[in-house]
Amino acid sequence: MGHEDDTLAQNLVAPEAVDNPDREWTKGEEQPRGCRDAWAAILFYAQFISIAVVAGWLGVPAVTKQLDDSDQQASSNGGYNADYSGIMYLVMASSACAFVVSGISLGIMSCCPKFLIQLSLLTSLAVALAVCVWSFIYGSIIGGVFGAIFFLLSLCYAWAVWRRIPFAAANLQTGLTAVKKNSFIFILAYMFVALTFGYSCLWMTALVGIFDRENVFDENGNVSTDEMEWLYFFLLLLALFWSEQVFQNTMHAIVAGVVSTWWFVPEEASCCCSKAILGSTIRATTTSFGSICFGSLLVAIIQTIRAMVEAARNDDDVEGCAAFLLCLVDCCLACLEGILEYFNKFAYIYVGMYGYSYLEAGKNVMTLFKQKGWTVIINDDLISNTLSLFNLVVGALVGAFGLAMFEANPEWLASIDDQTAAQGAAFGFPFLIGIVVSAVMFSVVDSSVNTVIVCFAEGPAEFEENHPELSSQMREAWRKVYPAECGF
Numbered sequence: 175m176g177h178e179d180d181t182l183a184q185n186l187v188a189p190e191a192v193d194n195p196d197r198e199w200t201k202g203e204e205q206p207r208g209c210r211d212a213w214a215a216i217l218f219y220a221q222f223i224s225i226a227v228v229a230g231w232l233g234v235p236a237v238t239k240q241l242d243d244s245d246q247q248a249s250s251n252g253g254y255n256a257d258y259s260g261i262m263y264l265v266m267a268s269s270a271c272a273f274v275v276s277g278i279s280l281g282i283m284s285c286c287p288k289f290l291i292q293l294s295l296l297t298s299l300a301v302a303l304a305v306c307v308w309s310f311i312y313g314s315i316i317g318g319v320f321g322a323i324f325f326l327l328s329l330c331y332a333w334a335v336w337r338r339i340p341f342a343a344a345n346l347q348t349g350l351t352a353v354k355k356n357s358f359i360f361i362l363a364y365m366f367v368a369l370t371f372g373y374s375c376l377w378m379t380a381l382v383g384i385f386d387r388e389n390v391f392d393e394n395g396n397v398s399t400d401e402m403e404w405l406y407f408f409l410l411l412l413a414l415f416w417s418e419q420v421f422q423n424t425m426h427a428i429v430a431g432v433v434s435t436w437w438f439v440p441e442e443a444s445c446c447c448s449k450a451i452l453g454s455t456i457r458a459t460t461t462s463f464g465s466i467c468f469g470s471l472l473v474a475i476i477q478t479i480r481a482m483v484e485a486a487r488n489d490d491d492v493e494g495c496a497a498f499l500l501c502l503v504d505c506c507l508a509c510l511e512g513i514l515e516y517f518n519k520f521a522y523i524y525v526g527m528y529g530y531s532y533l534e535a536g537k538n539v540m541t542l543f544k545q546k547g548w549t550v551i552i553n554d555d556l557i558s559n560t561l562s563l564f565n566l567v568v569g570a571l572v573g574a575f576g577l578a579m580f581e582a583n584p585e586w587l588a589s590i591d592d593q594t595a596a597q598g599a600a601f602g603f604p605f606l607i608g609i610v611v612s613a614v615m616f617s618v619v620d621s622s623v624n625t626v627i628v629c630f631a632e633g634p635a636e637f638e639e640n641h642p643e644l645s646s647q648m649r650e651a652w653r654k655v656y657p658a659e660c661g662f
Contacts, residue, residue, distance in 0.1 A: 200605075201632055202528045202538055211464030218420060219415045222373075225380050232383025240382065249368050260586030261603070264576060268604035271575045273609035275568050277610065280619070283564070284350050288343035294560040295332050295339075302328045335556065340651035342556040345630075348644050349623035353435045358447045359432055362455065366425045367610075370418060377414050384410065403526050408478060415477040419470035422617075423522050427458040427466055429621035431528030432627075435630040440640045457529060465525045469518045473511060480507045523621075541591040542631065558622050561616040569608035576604025578595040660661035 209215070306321030353359055384406050416659060431454025436443035443450035458466065487500045517539060524535035580600030581589060590596040630637065630648065638645040 205529040211468040214467035215464035229380040233379035236383045236386035272608040276612040287346040294563040344648045344651040376390030410476045416474035427526035429624045430523040434527040435623040468532040476511045544638045568612035572608030573601040
């Protein structure tokens with residue numbers, strides 16, 4: 175068996191040499207216990223405590239005053255007590271529907287991943303063609319030309335990656351199997367969403383407190399930018415973006431740890447509340463938390479600067495050369511943010527798998543992209559497009575459900591006088607709920623699939639030993655991608 179495993183590992187990795195003939199691969203290693211990048215974790219906790227203190231000290235009194243003023247104004251205008259019970263019924267019913275439809279969609283993905291990836295690719299082509307034709311029909315020549323160029327580029331991309339779809343489908347199938355074996359991870363993801371929502375409320379309270387202290391609100395209750403202290407605004411935005419990045423990336427690292435355990439030690443990751451979930455959660459929130467905070471801080475700084483630049487662009491006094499320069503800076507920052515977020519996506523996989531520090535994980539990512547770059551990028555793009563399409567489909571189905579519930583219970587939105595507006599709300603609110611609920615669930619799948627890509631590069635022999643059926647599908651798909659060079 176040992177000789178067969180060695181041969182298999184060589185054969186599975188060898189086809190990548192078609193893209194990168196001068197490869198040198200170093201497999202990751204489990205890191206000794208110990209806190210990594212502890213300074214970043216300490217700084218994050220400091221900002222979290224600061225926001226909480228400001229929210230309690232300044233924010234709560236300011237919010238209370240604002241609510242009292244609103245009540246007095248409503249009383250002086252005769253008062254009006256709106257009934258929101260119908261909206262709550264619609265939201266609760268739509269949320270339940272969103273969970274059910276999202277769960278069913280995971281089963282559909284498992285049944286026909288290859289077809290769904292092909293469908294998402296063809297759908298993007300159809301949309302590009304429709305935009306092109308629509309632009310020409312309505313006389314927008316420039317829009318039609320750009321639409322035609324985009325359609326041709328999409329067509330070339332589809333032709334180039336079509337033969338890689340079976341391998342992407344095998345990755346999706348494997349990722350779905352891993353997370354469904356450890357299904358509590360979906361509940362954990364929604365817990366992190368609730369944590370993000372709670373922090374956002376805390377942050378908003380702190381924001382109101384600081385604005386009230388600095389007299390940013392005018393007599394009508396609107397924000398006056400002339401009185402705004404931009405340093406406070408910068409620090410507040412940095413805290414918000416950093417926290418959101420940390421919560422998101424912590425969940426990503428947890429999924430990576432669980433999937434890699436399922437890959438290498440399946441007996442520890444083969445039930446709903448497996449040992450791997452607990453272990454990965456503890457590591458991601460303790461010893462590896464500093465590494466997650468470090469990378470998240472870099473992205474948050476760029477996002478904050480971008481927000482400040484966009485605020486400056488919206489200033490009516492900025493025009494001409496200054497406006498052009500700000501637009502250029504905004505574009506450069508957007509590109510830098512996208513690159514860093516994509517880099518972090520794979521860095522946190524190594525953090526979750528092995529417990530590397532952020533910089534050490536970054537070195538492994540550079541090796542991964544140097545040796546297996548196009549395979550990683552194309553697989554990620556194909557699967558991400560499929561998940562995005564499903565996200566929209568789930569949103570549309572939940573929106574249709576909400577519309578049907580409104581037709582059956584029109585009194586739920588009786589407070590909206592206009593029938594068209596009521597129907598729009600009956601579809602719009604459930605649509606957004608479906609998008610959010612399914613996005614959380616699909617983000618877990620996306621993290622799982624990216625971890626599978628890394629694990630396939632790290633340990634193909636262990637995959638064959640622990641999951642022979644899935645390994646067979648992966649090898650068969652690999653054979654279709656590189657039929658001449660595969661060797662098995």
